Amino acid sequence: MRILLVSSMYPGLDDPDYGTFVRGLAEALEREGHEVVPAVVDRRSGSVAKQGALLLRALRGLRPRPDVVYAHYLVPAGAVAALVATVARVPLVVTAHGRDVRNVGAVRGVRALTRLATRRAARVIAVSDYLRQDLVARLPELDGKVEVVSAGVDLERFAPGDGAEARARLGWEGEPPYFVCLGTLDERKNVVRLADAFARLGRGSLAFVGDGPARRALEGRPGVTLAGRVAHDAVPDWIAACDVLCQPSLVEPFGIALLEAMAGERSVVATAVGGPPEFVRPEAGVLVDPASVEAIADGLRAAAKLPSPNPAAREAAARHDVREEARRIAEILAAAAR
Numbered sequence: 001m002r003i004l005l006v007s008s009m010y011p012g013l014d015d016p017d018y019g020t021f022v023r024g025l026a027e028a029l030e031r032e033g034h035e036v037v038p039a040v041v042d043r044r045s046g047s048v049a050k051q052g053a054l055l056l057r058a059l060r061g062l063r064p065r066p067d068v069v070y071a072h073y074l075v076p077a078g079a080v081a082a083l084v085a086t087v088a089r090v091p092l093v094v095t096a097h098g099r100d101v102r103n104v105g106a107v108r109g110v111r112a113l114t115r116l117a118t119r120r121a122a123r124v125i126a127v128s129d130y131l132r133q134d135l136v137a138r139l140p141e142l143d144g145k146v147e148v149v150s151a152g153v154d155l156e157r158f159a160p161g162d163g164a165e166a167r168a169r170l171g172w173e174g175e176p177p178y179f180v181c182l183g184t185l186d187e188r189k190n191v192v193r194l195a196d197a198f199a200r201l202g203r204g205s206l207a208f209v210g211d212g213p214a215r216r217a218l219e220g221r222p223g224v225t226l227a228g229r230v231a232h233d234a235v236p237d238w239i240a241a242c243d244v245l246c247q248p249s250l251v252e253p254f255g256i257a258l259l260e261a262m263a264g265e266r267s268v269v270a271t272a273v274g275g276p277p278e279f280v281r282p283e284a285g286v287l288v289d290p291a292s293v294e295a296i297a298d299g300l301r302a303a304a305k306l307p308s309p310n311p312a313a314r315e316a317a318a319r320h321d322v323r324e325e326a327r328r329i330a331e332i333l334a335a336a337a338r
Helices: 020-031 049-060 074-088 110-120 129-138 163-170 191-201 232-241 256-263 293-304 311-320 322-337
Strands: 002-007 035-040 068-072 092-096 123-126 146-148 178-182 205-209 224-228 244-247 267-271 285-288
Touching: 002 020, 002 049, 002 074, 020 035, 020 322, 035 049, 049 074, 068 074, 068 322, 074 092, 074 110, 092 110, 092 322, 123 129, 123 322, 129 146, 163 232, 178 191, 178 232, 178 256, 191 205, 191 293, 205 232, 232 256, 244 256, 244 293, 256 267, 256 311, 267 293, 285 293, 311 322
Parallel strands: 002 035, 002 068, 068 092, 092 123, 123 146, 178 205, 178 244, 205 224, 244 267, 267 285
Antiparallel strands: none
């Protein structure tokens, strides 16, 4: 198939970590023999005008005519893709990732644009069953139209690595157990409660890999390292460097960082709210109440007692191999294109 990929997030020169999971799926589809033509936004910065540029890129991608338009994020990419698919008279499939669903009914105009995208779409994909249920609750007319396929994880890229060697490469010094939190330092990622919970352990090392508005609240804490934002190529090293990957977010529609860590044979501490309960098994990690510092601290202690490396975590992650998820998506796209 010739697939026109329309996405609001995609890695670029200035932001190589931006929407890497979308590129991973695109590359997996190409390995399956499909032609993927990207029409994407590849930088975080910029005004609303970049969405106009997205529309122009998508229109240029219609030559030659694609078999199907495949969009990531309901709004704005899904709405843009709906217009382009209508112009080309080709089918549309759109994937919802999380914030795009939360914005329905919360941000003015998003519900109407989401309906524009989903009514035009032959099928809608959600990255977790939690997200599917949330989307259908907000737009009941989608009941029966939404399938669940995760973004998947590259098992070759996130292969097991030696912890001591990774810490040496990164220059991360400290004492075990080693904990890492990957992601934006903001309220939803719950990083302040995580740091408070870590302080209750009285031992170990915690590294925050990412940046955001909560950074100042994390500075100067004993045992805490602030690595800042890193290139996506450095993420496997940070995963290998830890014993436990922590993501006790207030809500996590899926949790790709958790899956990447599990693929690297690392145990996880994950939020019990959202998608993680669908793939974090007891032998792979611990689910916690994100609103409770005490529960997060207990989760850190319990996860630190799991094996490191943890082959059971990789076994669980293998169920979401990006190659298999890409094949499932290709089947959905092919069915829409018939």
